[in-house]
Amino acid sequence: SQTIHQWPxxxxxxxxxxxxxxxxxxxxxxxxxxxxxxxxxxxxxxLFYSVxxxxxxxxxxxxxxxxxxxxxxxxxxxxxxxxxxxxFYLCAWSGTAxxxxxxxxxxxxxxx
Amino acid sequence: xxxxxxxxxxxxxxxxxxxxxxxxxxxxxxxxxxxxxxPGGHPVFLIxxxxxxxVKKQKRLTFQFGEAKKNSSLHITATxxxxxxxxxxxxxxxxxxxxxxxxxxKLQVIP
Numbered sequence: 001s002q003t004i005h006q007w008p009x010x011x012x013x014x015x016x017x018x019x020x021x022x023x024x025x026x027x028x029x030x031x032x033x034x035x036x037x038x039x040x041x042x043x044x045x046x047l048f049y050s051v052x053x054x055x056x057x058x059x060x061x062x063x064x065x066x067x068x069x070x071x072x073x074x075x076x077x078x079x080x081x082x083x084x085x086x087x088f089y090l091c092a093w094s095g096t097a098x099x100x101x102x103x104x105x106x107x108x109x110x111x112x
Numbered sequence: 113x114x115x116x117x118x119x120x121x122x123x124x125x126x127x128x129x130x131x132x133x134x135x136x137x138x139x140x141x142x143x144x145x146x147x148x149x150x151p152g153g154h155p156v157f158l159i160x161x162x163x164x165x166x167v168k169k170q171k172r173l174t175f176q177f178g179e180a181k182k183n184s185s186l187h188i189t190a191t192x193x194x195x196x197x198x199x200x201x202x203x204x205x206x207x208x209x210x211x212x213x214x215x216x217x218k219l220q221v222i223p
Binding site for chain 2: 106
């Protein structure tokens with residue numbers, strides 16, 4: 001069966017520091033991969049998605065970037081965090097044309 | 113761009129009462145999905161509807177896709193405290209490798 005991993009579970013970072021969040025999927029090949037952000041008590045904002053290695057589509061202009069160095073690995077990065085980057089970061093994968101989203105456990109990021 | 117709205121934003125019900133959330137898309141959808149997010153957790157895929165007018169049931173949950181494929185509803189019969197959470201719909205317009213999530217409905221069940 002398929003499993004999606006995200007780490008760390010929680011993270012507290014100072015403003016201006018870099019960020020790297022990693023997501024890996026097991027048990028499937030060539031999945032579509034997604035990064036979402038959810039502000040406290042709010043909805044899901046799609047940040048990036050990828051349909052293959054090295055292919056990244058950006059949905060929202062911001063100081064974040066994403067990379068997909070391997071088929072089942074998706075990385076979210078920032079060179080300098082802003083206070084507004086705080087939130088719940090969720091990675092998801094999809095394996096069909098219907099794009100059902102299967103989410104990882106998420107990373108709660110607090111920028112101070 | 114495509115927008116997906118849900119109403120109500122919040123709903124408090126007594127345990128045992130019914131609950132319905134409605135989802136409306138600005139564009140015609142190829143399929144619609146429903147997710148549940150428990151407090152402190154991540155969204156979990158519940159179901160997908162593809163056909164116009166389709167109705168699916170999962171125990172006390174009934175999902176419906178509108179005839180015009182622009183709206184959907186989720187109805188819970190006789191709510192229980194385990195139903196607490198935020199319910200999201202998500203629409204797929206087809207031809208895109210992504211879905212658009214609705215604004216969500218937060219359900220609170222009072223014991």
